[in-house]
Amino acid sequence: MKFFHHLLIALFLFSANFFAQSDNEDYTLEEIIVTAQKTEKSLQDVPIAVSALSADDLALRQAVRFTDLQLNVPNLSYSETNFGGSSVSIRGIGRLATGISFDQSVTTHINESPWGENTNVATMFDMDRVEVLRGPQGTLFGRGTTAGLVNLVTKRPSVDSGVEGYAGFTTGEYDLQVFEGAVNIPLDDNFAVRAAYTQTERDGFTENLYAPVGGTFDGREHYVGRISLRYDTGNTVIDYMYQEHEEESTRTLRTNYVCTPSANIARGCTLDGEGIGIANPAATYNGILAAVFLESAPLGANTAAYTAFGLNDAPRPDNMTLRQTHSDFVPIFDRQSGTHQLTISHDLDKGRLSLNMMNRESSSYTRMDTTLAVEPLLGVKVSDNPLTYVGGLISVDMLDHCVADQCGTKGPTQAERLSGQSGKYVLQTTNRNSFIDGSSNEQLTEYLELKYSSDLDGIFNYIVGINHYGHYEDDSYLTTSSPLTLLGDAQFFVPTTFGNTNEYALEASGLFGELYFDVQDNLRITLGLRYGEEKKINDIVTTTYGQARNVGAFAGVPWLLVDGDLYNCFEGIAGAFGQAPDQAVIGQILTGQASNGCGVGEQETVDLYGVSAQVNAASAALAGGIAAAGQIADPQQQALATGTAYATYFMSVKDLVPALYDRSEDYNKPGWESYQKNKLDYTTTAGRLIVDYAFGDDSLLYASYSRGTKPAGINPPINPRIYEKGLIPANTVEEKVDSYEIGIKSILLDGQMRLNTSLFYNKYTDMQISRILATTTFNFNIDSENYGAEIEMDYVPAAAPNLRLDFMFAYIKTKIMDDALTIDPFNIAAEGTKYFDAKNTVYKCIDLFYEGEGCVANTFIADKDLVNAAQAVLASLDAWLPVPGTTQADGHPIYMSRVALSALGIPTTTGVKQSIDGNRLPNTPELTTSLGLSYNFEVGNGISIVPNIYYYYQSDMYVNEFNNDLYGKVDAWDELNIGLTVGDIENQWYFRFFSRNALDEDNITWKYNSTDVTGNFQSYFLRDPRVTGIEYRYRF
Known part of the structure; x- marks a missing residue:
């Protein structure tokens, strides 16, 4: 494929020399219709910052997945996230809070219904258009749209176009094979059906270097099918759609394991490391369990010591890249979903009555190697002098878990667990120090909306409606390891798996409306208001290795x-x-x-x-x-x-x-650290005021104020004996945003240029954001603000009417405003900040439990001088462990019993507090821009050749609110996509040669920071590598 890649670039450069050779007639930009105000209007007539990409735009710009929207939409950022999720951010705000009861700030809609589908797996095919609305949009679109929304508008059947459709096939690098097709069939003058289908198969982007398993990870094998029906009598239109998605692939929950092993076992990986090594085992939960409690590994041993004892029989290769791994467990990603949608609209004398109903069900099951490594063998100590271990003698059955209807198939039911029948649900049988995690999930989403849009002759018009949204979800997160399984077999009070099980229910209803007042023909005032009532119920059962009291x-x-x-x-x-x-x-x-x-x-x-x-x-x-x-x-x-x-x-x-x-x-009883049943009932109010003024031939000036709200969420159970009182709220409070915007939309140069610009300022109060403390993710409220500017331009110059230029530019400045001090869980000593104090020593806990919570491998801080003063007593309690390879330079131990320190009155903390006031919001580059060029050459015999090139750039950003340059910064990056389309001028068929990410850059969209239990490694989430291929499509 390298030859093909270079050939494609050469063809593009050669074709570009002929830009001035066309003599076509003048061309004007096509009008774009959107539903940003719940009615169909021209994009240029909507006084809201909206980006819209038609089906042709998506194809030309090679926007084949949700992640590609960030290359084409101002101030939109996208990344896959840990555990198989995704985050869409608009103007600096996205999925900053984590947890089943926490709403996203950017929601995904399908044909105006809140969809709830994971955008990581959503497929954009047979689309009419994709609309991106900057937020807040709660007035008309409801809850959880403080930053905006993405509305996917599918192709509808047509009774007027006859039998028509298309079929296409794509092949490319990584053994990419994609089929996509659709057919529209009118059955009579009023009834039509449209069927669409796509199927994707490809090898993974991550090469597995462990020969016994081999192959690649992060591959795809999925299909999506959709059938749409339309009944149209002229004044009544009924649309029904059913879409089904199924995937069984090796999609990974994290794509790599970034770590430079640390010699100081207070961390498994150095804070600023960017290697692809493995964490120092002496600093991890598995390593300490194996050595301290099971004696299946040398005490305090690093990887070199495991090798010396013959336990590291499959060492990790040197000089691995971000797109290589070394693992003995093939990732599992199974997902199924089905969406039904029914919309009915009926024209009355003075308006239109509309009904929108949607039902979506989904289930998913994911498992993967937590450390993406072939861990050392579990050892058996056969001699103390000399110290000798033999590996491979112990074999462990690591058990699976489940949720809801998956129990009894993929994991044990409650009855099977209680009766000891879990053993038939073995996830992996291993003789190694393995670690596996994943989630099981089942969801049901229901939506109902009834609205009336007036069409009056006077100066007033309005929209009024009511909607109801229900979401019901069962979710279970699993972590299991071979040392944990061995310990569970030996100790009745220790589970062999742990994680959270959530049963979540949301019921939300709202009344909404907008009043439109035409002050004069070219001046309109819009006043909108939404009132909502919501109820959340979240039952959380937490299974940890700390479910008992010390x-x-x-x-x-x-x-x-x-x-x-x-x-x-x-x-x-x-x-x-x-x-x-x-x-x-x-x-x-x-x-x-x-x-x-x-x-x-x-x-x-x-x-x-x-x-x-x-x-x-x-x-x-x-x-x-x-x-x-x-x-x-x-x-x-x-x-x-x-x-x-x-x-x-x-x-x-x-x-x-x-x-x-x-x-x-x-x-279970509410109030236990492991169990929590919480309920929130609340009301929300959102609204907006817009003034728009039409001037010139095709220009619109608008100014707006909007108030958006996002409901509160429920935190996991909190152990007050571990965390400082008041440090973690039981639940967050409602998030509010006050948004101000001014913009101009223009069609210039007699239709040759579409130019849309906007300036904005957003003030967020009690914005919801998450961070990990110990091994649990909690959510907090902070204040922030952001302001910026956006430009979108499409240009078809009269001097070269076959040339098209697409330009996007965005600038945003963000600022956290929070006076409270907080702990950075990835950097508890606050290294690299003014809050670092050398007197604070980071220790690794060797207690199985501390105050009823798991403590093994968790880090904590204590004053070294106070600890030294108690050395004799600590040594008598076996709490002072100066194990070779685990001490500071002066011999002071890093392994320490936190239980013993507390019993002796020596204060311990989970970290050093620091300020985040004035920091930038995460996942928000200050500058993004893109430029696209395409040219249509008509070369004779009814054939056209269209080369195109799209370039994108974004400045640096931070991955969390602590803005630490040592580990938390993502450098600026750019991406180049090129294509060459050869087809007939009637657009009946074409071949498209493409190269996405043509320069094969490892572009980072986010970094996940793991906990100290797993060694403080990072995972870098990347955009796809270069994929070069060819697509053929035939329309009929």
Whole structure:
């Protein structure tokens, strides 16, 4: 394909020499019709900043996927995101909040209905046009459009065009094979049907260098089919559409693993590293679990040490690129969706009544290698002197998980989990230190809108309507690893998988309207208002390796835990940590006035499992043991007797009640760290005022003020013993934006040029944004502002009527306005900022749990001098671990027990707070521009040749709100797309030679920052590499 690529460039350059040879008649730009105000109008008559791309524009500009819109629309940014999602940003605002109950700021609509489809998988085919409306657009389009929306308008059947359609085939690099076709069939004078279909297959863009698996990742194999019906009587039009999408591919949740291994195991990867290595195992959850708790790996060993012990038998190749990986697990991406839509419009004497109904169902299942690596073998220590490990002797079945209807097929049902039948759902059998994650999801979206648009003869007209939106979603995120599975097999209180399961329901209804007042023929005032009522319910069950409470201080073992309910029964007798036993309860048990120390909630669980007799017997023994110990005078003997009573209780009850993660919703209680049921009821109000003035022959000046709102969302459960009080809200508050805009739309030079410009200022109050703390993503509110300018121009000069020039320019300045200090979870010591303090030492936690939360491999900060002062005590508790390879230069350990430090009164924190006030918003380049040129050569015999070139540039940007140049900056990049179309002048057939990203640049759209548990690696999300190919299309 390299020869073909160079040939294509040569053909384009050769053809460009003939730009001045055409003698065609004058050409004017085609009028573009949009529905930006819920009625069909010319783009130039709509007083809103709108970009519209017709089907021909999409084809000529090679905009084949959603991501390509950013090359053609001012101030629109797009990126795939971690876990298989996507983010569309307009004017600096996009998917900044994360979570099932958090709405996007840019919504995707299909034929004016909020679609809800993941734009990462949405396919733009057989389109009439794509409309991009800058926000806020809540007045007419409803909730969640504070930054704007993208409206996909599909081709409708036609009763007037006869039997017509097209069929096309594309082939190219990476074994790309695409078929697309459509046919329109009128059945009588009023009824027509249109069927469209596309299918895509290609190899992945990421080469897997692990020979036993080989091949490529991030491939595609999917199809989309659509059938549309239209019944048109003239004054009544009924449209029905059904679209189905199915994909089974190796699409990856992240495309690469960027890491320069760190020698300081406070981080697995250096903060500013850009290599394609693997994190230092001594700094990761898997590595610490394996070494500290399972002894299946050398303590504190880096990759070189694993190699020396013979455990790293498949080392990662050197000098890998961003488009190469080394993995023994092939990604799984299965997705199905179906969308029904019915629209009815009926013309009345003085207006039009319209109904829009939509129903969408989807399910998805994704799994991939978290670290994109062939990890070292699980070892068995066969000798201490010399230290010797043998790898490959242990094999682990890593289990799958599921959600909703997928349970029983891809993962165990609740009954199968409780009865121990999960073993038949094996995701991977491995003898390595593997780590796998992914999600399972099922969704149902429903939309209903009824509106009336007046058509009065006077100076007033209006639109009024009502809509209802319902969204119901079950989602489960899975993380599993081989050390975690081994630990779960050995310890009853540790799950073998963990993640979040969400059951989410949203009901939203609204009343909306706009009044149009024609002050005079060329001056109009628009006043719009929307009132909405919404309800969100989100049930969250969090399965983590921290679903128990730390009682290690009683037994001298920092990671000894029991099931939550049974421990609460224990506390009812023995008292909470640091408190004396409750002698009153002990007396009641010994005299028969009480059976145990359980509370009402705990007793419900005990009764549910029918184990009251066993718990009562254990409780009586515990009460008696504590009472007897209290009679012993010798303090040491008393402590021994008390500890024996505690241990006897734990051994008696540990297998009575299944671990919390095995319970269904009915067994959970709100208020536990692992369970949360939250409900939000609220109202929203949005509106806008627009004044537009038509002047000259074809020019429109407009000025507008809009108020947009985005509903609040619900955060995951919060453990108040871990996080500072007030640091994390239970839920965010409503996001509001006040937007001011002035623009001019013009048709100039007798129809040769379309020039649209705008200036804008947006003030966001309580903007929703997310960040990861420990291993959980939480959402917060901050204020921000942005302002800028946009220019769009299409030009067909009279001097060269076969030449077309398309130009786009956008500038935006963004600023965060937030006085609160916050922690950067990817850089908890605030390195590279003025807040960095060398006295703060970053430690790696070696406790399995800290305050009921998983602690292994999490980082925390403490004062090194205070820790040094307690060295002797810490060493006696096995909490001071100066393991070779894991210490600072002076021998000070990085492995540390946070439980022990807290017990000794040494303060610990999750990070250093820093200011983000004045920083730029993430994922927002300040400058973007594009230039497109095409020329139509008519070479005789009814043949035309059209070369085209499109160039795009964007300036640098940051990936999060901390604006740290060490790790968070994406450099400026550009992209060149070229094409050459050969076809007949009647446009019945053509061949199009194309090269997308012709210079084969690795253009970064976003960087994902992982947690300290997985070693603080990054994933760079890239636009596609160069794809050169040829497309043939025939119209009939």
